[in-house]
Amino acid sequence: MLAKDQVINTYRALNNWRSFRLKLFIEGIIIGILSGLIISFFRWSLHLVETNREHIYTFLKNTDWYWTAFWFIALAVIAFTLDRLIKYEPLAAGSGIPQVKGAILGFIKMRWLRILWVKLLAGIIGIGAGLSLGREGPSIQLGAVTAQGLSRLLKRTRLEERYLLTSGASAGLAAAFNAPLAGVIFALEELHRNFSVVVLLPAMAAAMTATVISRFFFGNDTIFDFFGLPFLPLEYYGYVALLSLVVGLAGVVFNAGLLNIPRFYKLFPTPFSKIVFALFCAGILGFVYPQVLGGGNELINNISKTPYTLQALLLLLAGKFIFTMLSYGSGVPGGFFLPMLVIGALTGSVISNIMIALGLLDPFFYSNIIVISMAAFFSASVRAPITGIILIMEMTGSFQHMLVLSIASIVAFIAAELCRSKPIYEELLARSLQSANKNDGSHCERQRNVIELAVCSGSPIDGRLIKEINWPEHTLLVDVKRGESDLIPIGDTRLRAGDFLYVLTDDTLAKDLRKMAEGE
Known part of the structure; x- marks a missing residue:
């Protein structure tokens, strides 16, 4: 559509505001259906390859050495495939959330069809091979480019397209985590940056519809199993504030690690060598420490139900943290959203074990600390406390614990602010534009x-x-x-x-x- 036509059609939309909002609402439902189907396929594929990965390592541990050699050759082939896919469509690399944020703000122009199939294929291959990456970032970008594709097919204005991009991102997170409210709030609080009715309605329509599609295939269960979480007594709220302060500082360290891991990868001569290194690390960990592979949602369920020693938790925390840095720094399509929650849960588990040992916490409330720590860690890293509160409530089913989650999120937020740590997605977007010499506006449309x-x-x-x-x-x-x-x-x-x-x-x-x- 020509620029002049874009402006004329935008004026018409502004002059027919009620019908424009209704049209966006209907388009949001369509986006929710399409995004829900695509992301449900993405989730099903990841579950399939991750289950097969477990079978592969079980087989390799009990067979001849040459099968292990063959597996590492296969990992090298996977690295080559991922490298070619990323070179074909660079905007499909990494999390996808900074790219969507940049597209909504007008800084980045996404080629929706190329990103759609490259992100889908590369995400399944990379995460399936064992990299410590999550499905949520790719799901958000998949939802956004699905919405962009609909906008282009219907020849919508760029103003309308940005509303639809927000709706698609909302549907993406909702379908990935079975969390419709968190999908809406994240899209508005972190991506679009305002809560106007005209963006709220289509975002809600898309998120709710995508969740219905997702639940049709995967059921109504929450992502994390914390059913029957007890109320935390008021006398523990002082400890919650101290806990959140420590977890907030851990979130600052996490952000610093993500932002500085490119310095380590400067030691590698080519992008292919980075991916090979990360995948070979995954191959080794598959034999010695398979718990840190993949996104890690089952790890959170395990530490909440199975007693771990403090030493084992510290090893898990260090392993998951380091391997997440290496996985994300390789540039393979995949997010750090879920691994970030896992690291937050492990941090809370370590602290709760120490508190129990010192007689400061009743073991009955061990799981409470894990849930609280996830919300605090998210708030400190992403700097979106409302999203963090709602997301953790929806993912754990702990809807009656809003007060303590709010306290934890606010304290962690303030801790990160005092440390002058920048919101991770905003900083990743800024660095991406700067490194590509796009900060002068040449990457805008x-x-x-x-x-x-x-x-x-x-x-x-x-x-x-x-x-x-x-x-x-x-x-x-x-x-x-x-x-x-x-x-x-x-x-x-x-x-x-x-x-x-x-x-x-x-x-x-x-x-x-x-x-x-x-x-x-």
């Missing part, structure tokens, strides 16, 4: 489009007249929506917190405009 801005309380434009604001060049404010009312954007219109602005501008200026509206 460089087209004039209408973008949505939410005016935040205390921002430089809150309470000011439109004519008093120092707008960037080549920027035109075309519409202001205040609740259900449309305001004509004239010079004497005073903007208020909660207003939604629709601005015609070059995508390269979108970041500066968002900073103005949000007060950063």
Whole structure:
């Protein structure tokens, strides 16, 4: 669609706001159906290959050595395949969440069909081979590119496409973790960065529909088995604050590890050699420490039910942490979302064992500490506490523990802020653009489009007249929506917190405009 047509159609949408929101809601349902089917296939395939991987290592441990040699040759072939796939579509590498975030913000242009099949195939191969990567990042990107494909097929405007990308990402997380509310909140809190009705409705429709599809194939069970989690007495809340502080610092260390692992991989001459190294590490661990392979959701269930010694937990924590760094740093398609929760759970398990040994914690509440630690770790790393609270509640079924999870998430968030640790997905996106020399805006689509801005309380434009604001060049404010009312954007219109602005501008200026509206 030509840029002029894009703008004209965007004006029409703004002038027919109610029908536009209804259309987005219906499209959200379609996205939920398509994303739910694709991600259900992704989950089923991962379960199949991971089950077969366990059988392979059981066979190799009880057979002749040359079968082991053949397996490592197979791992080298897998590394070559992954290397070729990543070179064919670089935006399919890694988690996928920073790429989706960049696409929504207008910094990255994704080729939806190539990413769809490359991410799907490479994710199944890489995670199936044993790398410590999760399905959630790929699922979010798969949902987003599915939505982008629908948008392109229907020739939607770029404003509408960004709403649909958010909806697809919401459906992706919901289907991956059987967590519809977390999918919605993550897409809004972390990716789209506002909670307007026009983005909320399609995101909810997509997430709920994708969850229905996912539950049709996998049932209603939660991802983690913490059924019947007892209430934590109030006298332990002081310990929860201290625990969350320690876990928050652990989240800071986790972020630092992810951001600095590329320094280690500079020792390797080629991308292929990085992947070979990571997969050979997986091959060795498959014989000596198979618990740290893959995403690790079963490991969380095991440590919550099976008594582990403190030494065993420390070894598991160190092994999972190091191998997750090596796996993600190799650049293979796969996320660190689930491994991050596993590391948070292991950190909480270590701390709870120490507390029990010191007589500070009743063993009856051992599992509570694990659940609390996952929420705190997520909040410190991603800096999305609302998502962390809801995600852990949905994944563990602990809906009656919102208060203690909220306390833990807030304390961990503050700990990470005091350490000046940056949100992991934002920093990964920034570094990706910088390393590719795209920070000058050359990676943006460089087209004039209408973008949505939410005016935040205390921002430089809150309470000011439109004519008093120092707008960037080549920027035109075309519409202001205040609740259900449309305001004509004239010079004497005073903007208020909660207003939604629709601005015609070059995508390269979108970041500066968002900073103005949000007060950063």
